[in-house]
Amino acid sequence: MEARNGEQNMYRVLSRFYRQLAEPRNHFASQARVVGHLLAELPNGTEARVLDAACGTGDVLKCLWEAGSRSLYGCDGSEDMLQQVQFDGIRGRVSHVEWGQLDRYLRTHDPFDCIYILGNSLAHADLTKIEGILGSMQGGLSDGGVAIVDVRRWALASGGVRDGSGRADSEWRFLVEAELDGRRYQVSDKACLEGSVQRVMYRFVDAVEPQGTLQEELVYHVFSAKEICELGRRIGFAVAETKVFEEWPYDVVALKQPRNG
Numbered sequence: 001m002e003a004r005n006g007e008q009n010m011y012r013v014l015s016r017f018y019r020q021l022a023e024p025r026n027h028f029a030s031q032a033r034v035v036g037h038l039l040a041e042l043p044n045g046t047e048a049r050v051l052d053a054a055c056g057t058g059d060v061l062k063c064l065w066e067a068g069s070r071s072l073y074g075c076d077g078s079e080d081m082l083q084q085v086q087f088d089g090i091r092g093r094v095s096h097v098e099w100g101q102l103d104r105y106l107r108t109h110d111p112f113d114c115i116y117i118l119g120n121s122l123a124h125a126d127l128t129k130i131e132g133i134l135g136s137m138q139g140g141l142s143d144g145g146v147a148i149v150d151v152r153r154w155a156l157a158s159g160g161v162r163d164g165s166g167r168a169d170s171e172w173r174f175l176v177e178a179e180l181d182g183r184r185y186q187v188s189d190k191a192c193l194e195g196s197v198q199r200v201m202y203r204f205v206d207a208v209e210p211q212g213t214l215q216e217e218l219v220y221h222v223f224s225a226k227e228i229c230e231l232g233r234r235i236g237f238a239v240a241e242t243k244v245f246e247e248w249p250y251d252v253v254a255l256k257q258p259r260n261g
């Protein structure tokens with residue numbers, strides 16, 4: 001069994017299965033449609049300079065390319081996720097950047113019209129770090145540009161916070177059967193809420209050789225779209241609003257940079 005990466009969210013194991021978990025849920029195409037709706041509100045639409053700041057496997061950027069966008073860039077803190085990037089159209093435009101280094105990355109690039117962190121990625125940071133991340137995103141935007149993040153819907157129950165999707169806490173849930181290097185794995189996950197932290201254990205059981213079982217734990221922080229909007233306003237975004245899209249399970253927060261001149 002591989003060592004767990006716990007707090008570091010390195011996606012060392014999950015990266016190798018990520019596409020097989022995401023594709024059946026239409027995750028990439030739906031996310032690209034959400035970004036497309038928001039790009040359509042910008043004056044330069046598909047001409048907009050776009051940065052996916054948690055681009056992972058690069059599949060959302062690929063969908064945006066297919067929808068006509070060309071000024072596409074990506075960065076991510078996990079080298080393992082970036083190794084999964086297959087699409088040649090963006091391969092030279094993705095960089096290994098941890099959010100703590102986003103400022104430096106953005107200083108060496110022209111301003112972006114849209115910078116997004118989607119797919120419940122921001123939840124890997126806690127609220128104390130998110131202020132800095134949103135501040136970096138803001139610093140890298142053009143006048144009138146937009147930063148977009150998404151937030152899981154948490155529900156308040158009598159025993160505390162609950163996953164808004166209604167899934168049971170601390171129970172294994174079968175996700176998908178996946179293939180890796182000629183072996184078949186049964187993929188399951190188990191989420192455990194501990195105060196404002198959710199730990200999700202992903203387990204990949206090799207049906208033929210149980211000793212080949214892999215697992216990895218990822219940590220997600222609990223916060224609301226309202227808290228992100230308040231944070232955005234506090235650090236100077238002109239508009240901070242929550243949007244809901246039929247095709248997307250998370251609340252989407254759009255933060256607009258003031259337009260100067």
Ligand SMILES: C[S@@+](CC[C@H](N)C(=O)[O-])C[C@H]1O[C@@H](n2cnc3c(N)ncnc32)[C@H](O)[C@@H]1O
Nearest residue numbers: 054055056076077078081098099118119121124
């Ligand atoms: C759930 S995946 C989503 C990937 C992609 N946005 C998607 O929806 O398919 C979360 C991504 O956030 C990245 N990530 C998590 N913490 C990060 C950090 N501190 N700095 C940069 N990237 C980070 C992970 O490496 C991973 O690729």
